[in-house]
Amino acid sequence: MIERTSENDAGNGNVIPVTLDANFFFERAVRSLDRFQYDKALKNFRKAVEYEPENPVNHCNMAGILSEMGNYEASNDILTHVLEKIDPAMTECHFYMANNFANMESFEEAERSLMTYLEEDARGEFMAESEELMELLQYELNRPAPLVRIRSREGLVEHDRARSLLEEGKFPQAVKLLEEIVKNTPDFLAAHNNLALAYFYMGRFARAKECLSEVLEQDPGNLHALCNMAIFLQYAGDKDQLAALLRMLEATVPFHQEHVFKMATTMGILGKHRTAYGHFRRLLKDEEVGGDAGLYHYCAAAASNSGLYSEAVRCWRQAAKLDPESAVPKFFLSQLQLAQAEGRPMAPVSYNYQLPFQEQLKQWKDNTDRFTEEVRNNPLLRASFFWALRYGDAHTKLQVTEALRWIEDEEISGALQGGPQQEPLQEEALLNLQRLIGGSPDEKPAPKGVQQTAAPSHKGPPEWKEDWQRIIDHTVGTMDRRYDAVQKKAAELLWRQFIGSLYPDVPLFRHDGGWCAALEYLIAKLHGHPVTYREAAQRYGVSVSMVSRYARRIQSECGVGDNGAEAGILPPFTENI
Structure with missing residues (x-):
């Protein structure tokens, strides 16, 4: 039997000194739990709480025992006390309460507590368990949970949506979503990288490079950013910087599967097909992805573009076995056989499957x-x-x-x-566009000086206002003699798209000259006319800053780029987390 000690017998070697504190009772409670003696464990946890009433862990342990004993209401009373009186930051209490409510078959209350946990907990310690509980609640309530956000996965759901938009070619929508993500979570580097890609797809190359520079400032070795930068430099024609970056990338041997694929596709885009082939070969040895027909096509394309025709044949044949319904492997095999029969090199092969x-x-x-x-x-x-x-x-x-x-x-x-066009x-x-927004496919661009009434669009305003038309008339009139009919029609269509994207929240345009100058500046850029903000501003009698600001607004709404670049294959795939 363990006895309490006093100052008089502290020196007696026959008595073991014991300090009665919260730790003492905590350890006794744990031993009782190991023996499934819940009553004793609860008694000792109560004593621990008496010694340290401000320690929320002891309260939670006591609530846990009560839950194990089936006393869910008493458990939730303690958890509520912790959140209201001791430590509101202990968000895991909401998860514990959700489980208690679920055991009591109070599924609405369980859902509310679980949503609170997911929306407030930054660590996500019980994410896997929360997903299981959410499935149960969806089944019992026969509806999905009204979840707004998951704090521990801040931006991840939105990021996945943005990646899908990018892969679907919906670049302006992806940009808006990604800009919001990087604003809220500046250290979310994957979102920065994908925002750079989105800008690049839209032709906003300068902004794309700025995004990558921000990533590389935070993480100089970020492989996605380095690969994307190499591709951007190639499109910009910056051979010196590209050569230095390429030397570094070619000497890099990535380890993770996603990084290997990123490197392989980047090398293919940059024309380093032999290096790309080596990386694709590594991926084919990975059991997780090695059975993918598309990957065999990528490897075959890299081999063919490197002159390794026997390897290309082997890969395309394997792709045909894995995907017998696809015409892609069969087509390239026949093209390669034809080239060899005629004694000529195989034409360059796109990596797109x-x-x-x-x-x-x-x-x-x-x-x-x-x-x-x-x-x-x-x-x-x-x-x-x-x-x-x-x-x-x-x-x-x-x-x-x-x-x-x-x-x-x-x-x-x-x-x-949205894109730059050439004769x-x-x-x-423009005729196709006019047909799509309500005109006739056989209509020609309006002759000089002839006004047209806007055709109703399914997404635009039902009524075209006079002040909107005034900006078109002023712009087209000022563009006269310096631009042809097609380019003036392009200005009108761009302005109509801009109004349509703003509707129904179209502002009152107080500075007509600024909007006209911005519109002409963008059309000039799209059609290769040399023009500066200053020239456009002087032509319409407005400030340079106004032209720049209004042009950026139109660009943002309509997804209009500054210039284009030739592309042999699709740009690099988006980055996961």
Whole structure:
């Protein structure tokens, strides 16, 4: 038997000195728990609370014992006391209460406590358990939980949505979402990298490089940012900086699967096909992804572009086995066999796991319904078309525009309007756009001086106001003699898109000259006319800062870029967490 000690017998060697404190009773409670003696454990936890009434852990331990004993209401009373009187920051108490309510079959209360936990807890210690409990509650309540956000996964859900938008080619929407994410979580580097890609897709190259520079300031070795920067430098034609960065990347051997794939695709885009082939070969040895037909195509493309034709044949044959319904491996195998029979090198092969655009058009020419379904249901194909429309050569753009004529939807209307066009594409694209927003496909651009009433759009304002038309008239009148009819029509369509994107919250335009100058500046840039903010400002009698500010506003709403670049394959894939 353990006895209490006093000062008189402290020196007696036959008595063990014991300090009665919270730790003493805590240890006794744990020993009782190990023996499943819940009554004794509860008694000792109560004593620990008496010694340290301000220690929330002791209270929670006592609540846990009561829960194990089936006394859920008493357990929740203690947890409520902890949150209200002792430590409101102990957000895990909400999770414990949710479990108690669920055991009491009070599912509404359980849901409220669980939502509070997920929305307030920054560590996410019980995330896996919360997901299981949420599934139970959804089943019992026969509806999904009204979850607004998960604090421990701040921005992750939104980031996944933004990545999906990028992969679907919905670049302006992705930019808005990613800008909000990086504003709220500045250290979320994956979101910064994907925002840089989104700007790049839209032709806003300077802003894209700024995003990457911000990432590299925080993490100089960030592989995604370094790879993206290399691609941006190639499109900008900065050979010196690119050469230095390439030397470093080629000497890098990434370890993680996602980093290996990022490096492989980047090397392919940069034309370093032999290096890309080495990385793709490493991925094929990974059991998790090695059975993917698309990966075998990537490896085959890298091998073929490197002159390793026997390896390319082997990979395409394996891709055909893994994906027997796909025409892609069979097409490239036949092309390679034809090239070898004629004694010539194989033409460059795109890394995209799809047929070349020309070949797709042949197959879809007599089956427009199938084409429409493919483009609507295949985000990669859709994004490829949008990329080609914005950055392909004039011949490719004309073909893409002709193909997209078969599909009528809001996003394609924006794509036809948003990119830089060149003759003879300009008129064709504008006519298609005019048809999509309500005009006739056979209409020609309006002759000089002829005003047109806006056709109603399914997303725009039902009534076109006089002050909106006044800005078009002023702009087109000032552009006269220096721009052709197609370019003036482009200015009108861009302004209509801008109004449509703002509606119904269209502001009162107080500075007509500033908006006119911004509109002309953007059209000049899109059509390759040399113009500066200062020149546009002087032409309309406004300040340079006003032109710059209004042009950025139109760019932001309409997704209009500054300039284009030729693209052999799609830019790099988006970054996961």
